[in-house]
Amino acid sequence: MEITRLSPDDEAGCTEAVALKSAGLKLDCPEMLEPTARGFANMLRYGWDMEPEYAYLAREADGTAVGLLAVGVNTYDNTNQIWVDVDVHPDHRGRGVGSALIEYAEGFARELGRDTIGYGCIDLPKADAFARRHGFVQKAVEVNRRQDLTGLDYGVVQRLYDDAVAASTAYELTKLTGPLPEELLEDMVTLTASINDAPKDDLDMEDDVYSPERLRAYEEAQSRSDHTVYRVIAREKSTGALAGHTVISVERERPHIGEQHDTAVDRAHRGHRLGALVKSAMLLWLREAEPALTQVDTWNAESNNHMISINEQLNYRIIARILAYQKKL
Structure with a gap:
């Protein structure tokens, strides 16, 4: 498996990322709002307030996109932290893709000199178990x-x-x-x-x-x-x-x-x-x-x-x- 950074100018890659994320949402929480490829690319360009997000696609040897890591890097405040989202295509779960993306995120945080990672997931037993298995401690509940x-x-x-x-x-x-x-x-x-x-x-x-x-x-x-x-x-x-x-x-x-x-x-x-x-x-x-x-x-x-x-x-x-x-x- 190869993990590579996704450019907002990569239209095909952004389309793949959104399709992967949407496949997971359809299974885990069908009512949540799905992103569009255009909207996803704009988050990588501009973010919420000109702090662009980072995104990384995990691909198998044949090029199939199996996982997505999104990273928010604060520059205005809380500069000791990054926040991450991890999505794994439902057809490829249980094979270590999510764990590889978390490990990648930890390395990225260390490279930036940051000592804290925030992580959010839908309130599902398997998602909670995944977070705790990787050493995360629940701190809050956000409601959409x-x-x-x-x-x-x-x-x-x-x-x-x-x-x-x-x-x-x-x-x-x-x-x-x-x-x-x-x-x-x-x-x-x-x-x-x-x-x-x-x-x-x-x-x-x-x-x-x-x-x-x-x-x-x-x-x-x-x-x-x-x-x-x-x-x-x-x-x-x-x-x-x-x-x-x-x-x-x-x-x-x-x-x-x-x-x-x-x-x-x-x-x-x-x-x-x-x-x-x-x-x-x-x-x-x-x-x-x-x-x-x-x-x-x-x-x-x-x-x-x-x-x-x-x-x-x-x-x-x-x-x-x-x-x-x-x-x-």
């Missing part, structure tokens, strides 16, 4: 939920919005697409950092570090990946302070698919139902702005009860539980 907009009762959304407006009369909303105005950038750095208050459970992780450059890099990566970014921001009327926001990215390749990115409220402004306000306002906006949109996926720590309670009012249902592990080298 999906909002079905075709079955969403917009009367419920409107009532949630109206109730939130009544509880937040000291605030007003701003709606934006595309890059942030320059005059909001510094304040948005502070507001975005509020996401660090979300539960990390037992994960050994530093807070995310934000800067104007990183926010601009996020915008660039989303734009280059052909995603439209929608933001709803709550601002305190008396001071102009940015108090809360929510962000959804809509694919242009598949305009029926959206992904919930950040939702956060500044600590000093909590208790005014701003989370419910910005999320319900976003839905009412997208109903008009993105008529083809039918689903939105979100990810939360299973312990994030406050955000989950809002999502449950908005027709989200669980698609998958992902077990998050870490290992010290």
Whole structure:
């Protein structure tokens, strides 16, 4: 078996990688969103915020792709770590392919001088046993939920919005697409950092570090990946302070698919139902702005009860539980 790095310009290789990953998802969790070859290549070019991911294909001697290793390498923060995903084609499991990819990832981490590997897998007994066999310790549970907009009762959304407006009369909303105005950038750095208050459970992780450059890099990566970014921001009327926001990215390749990115409220402004306000306002906006949109996926720590309670009012249902592990080298 040979393991080689995959280039985003290798269209055939990216197609193989996506086909391999999709074959596994069809067996392990059929409802999880499958990537496209184009979207996969863009993650290798731009990542989430211009931190491109690495990908490696494991091939048999005849060239058959049997395994896929994806590696995220943080440069903004947590620079002692890498995070990996491992996929093995269902027809080739139980033959040591996954173990070889984990070993490869450990060598890669050591070459970078990093001492911690994070690993996530679908909550299945065999996947959990694989992780523990390789020395990983479970640290958290992430839950993928999906909002079905075709079955969403917009009367419920409107009532949630109206109730939130009544509880937040000291605030007003701003709606934006595309890059942030320059005059909001510094304040948005502070507001975005509020996401660090979300539960990390037992994960050994530093807070995310934000800067104007990183926010601009996020915008660039989303734009280059052909995603439209929608933001709803709550601002305190008396001071102009940015108090809360929510962000959804809509694919242009598949305009029926959206992904919930950040939702956060500044600590000093909590208790005014701003989370419910910005999320319900976003839905009412997208109903008009993105008529083809039918689903939105979100990810939360299973312990994030406050955000989950809002999502449950908005027709989200669980698609998958992902077990998050870490290992010290």
